[in-house]
Amino acid sequence: MFRSILPRAAPKSVLQSVRGAQTSFRASNIYFQDRLRRGYASEAEEKDLVIIGGGVAGYVAAIKAGQAGLKVACIEKRGTLGGTCLNVGCIPSKSLLNNSHLYHTILHDTKHRGIDVGDVKLNLATLMKAKETSVSGLTKGIEFLFKKNGVEYIKGTGAFVDEHTVAVNLIEGGETSVKAKNIFIATGSEATPFPGLTIDEKKVITSTGAIALQQVPKKMVVIGGGIIGLEMGSVWSRLGAEVTVVEYLGQIGGPGMDAEISKMIQKMLTKQGMKFKLNTKVMSGDDSGETVKISTEAAKGGKEETLDADVVLVAIGRRPYTSGLGLENIGLETDDKGRLVIDQEYRTKIPHIRVIGDVTFGPMLAHKAEEEGVAAVEFLTKGYGHVNYGAIPSVMYTHPEVAWVGQNEQELKAAGVKYKAGSFPFSANSRAKTNLDTEGIVKFLSDAETDRILGVHIVGPNAGEMIAEATLALEYGASSEDVARTSHAHPTLSEAFKEAAMATYDKAIHY
């Protein structure tokens, strides 16, 4: 009975100092002050899990933890959930890619399909608004999921005070702190800046600025021919910009893309109007004038050139984001690339602090972060989680799309693995023919002895959806014959996938 009224744990001295003489009466407000003070001391409720970062890794882990019945809070400083992916990455860029592709199709590709269109105009403001509608719908959807699964959402910037406490600087002003038995760091990544260029997100932009340009630039230079650079380059090229991509390596699409596929997509994008300068180093940039001047040099000592652009997109990669996190307060260090070091269960050296997503090892992909979010919570609740880093698909959403999973030919050759390769062109696929969209191939790589699939590489229409089947096959250790003997509906693009599998273990029918 008294427990609820007067906490017994309250030290006597505090009580007496307020009360004064024991027999005297006191005003009721003094009594309540007294209660309040002690209320604070016992109030701090410890969470089972606090997640710093409400991006794809963080929010998925929060929902999963909520479903598992943990008391969980998620700290996010952006003001909206979903992180880079939903707010300034995958989602808005897909909106722009899809709509700019439609615009480009209507402009250049309808006549021979029997559709005569009149005056076609671009309304960039509405295009951007459509993008924002998609983004806000999705981010609000996560907030709803948080409520549904009992996740506390704290809007603010979290920083470690000690190994169990995170101080939060609230967006709306004020501060709070949360204590937790377990803490996940899911603070993600940021665009790597280019030394010598100041990013103002107007003339010199990262992917964040590239999805929010107010007008179509006349000339655009993209530094870095990776997936982000090519996707955003595609968008503005379709909308009318003259886009030049400068890449240090000898191929576009990054080192993970199969060399044969990379060459094919480069040809296709060149046909669409993009220009490429491979094996080229950007030496310096000058953004002081009206336009930005970029000095380049052939990578293997040689020709110098100056490129002039209205807008320069810096897309040389992303780096883990840990600034302001207070890592020094708990003695956590990062590796040479700024990643937090973890073990096989995502634990840092402090076992109750785990790290997931872009801020640690592995490819910086949203779906990889999602897998890790689920696995890390399962390690917490069940002691066992699963992510197969050998079967994580990569997709580039240009047109045509490029998608791959597993190993590519260069990697297999370097590892000395004996393999068989089989491919099938979309030009021999009935559905691609009816769609008048026949560029690209599906390519299988399987073990020469066991026929087990080692990698699948696709460039072509709908490659991003098709790669799901390849990932499933790889995850379950299927052979190319297993895929080839599975019935695929006719007429679909996925028949090209089946035929490529047939070509790998035997022969394709339609080619």
Added chain:
Amino acid sequence: MFATKRLLQQRQPLIKFLGKRHTPSKVDHTPHAHPASPTHTLPESFATYRQKAQQHGPLNQSAQFSSGSGFIGNRPGASLGPVEPNNGMYFDRSELPARFQRLAWSQAEIEAIESGGASLYA
């Protein structure tokens, strides 16, 4: 279903039906390098931290409290046998650790009882 079964008698696919996933009965929780780690090693700090964190804790199986045999830290607590008193013997509450003992009355509670609760509102 049966059609697939009949087919399987002739050709065994490489893909295998794994069935419902279960948590393995034995999982090695000791820290190893993350599968996506570029160096495939863990920095020394992992072991150092663990050593430091365990030196007083129950996880430390070796040394510290067990310089000779027969010390508590040497064996898991469970191996010491049940904690119940011998037959016919009973523990008094006051012999138990403080957290099991009755809480002391605070002055405020005594007053509340003596005044019939009036002191709470005075």
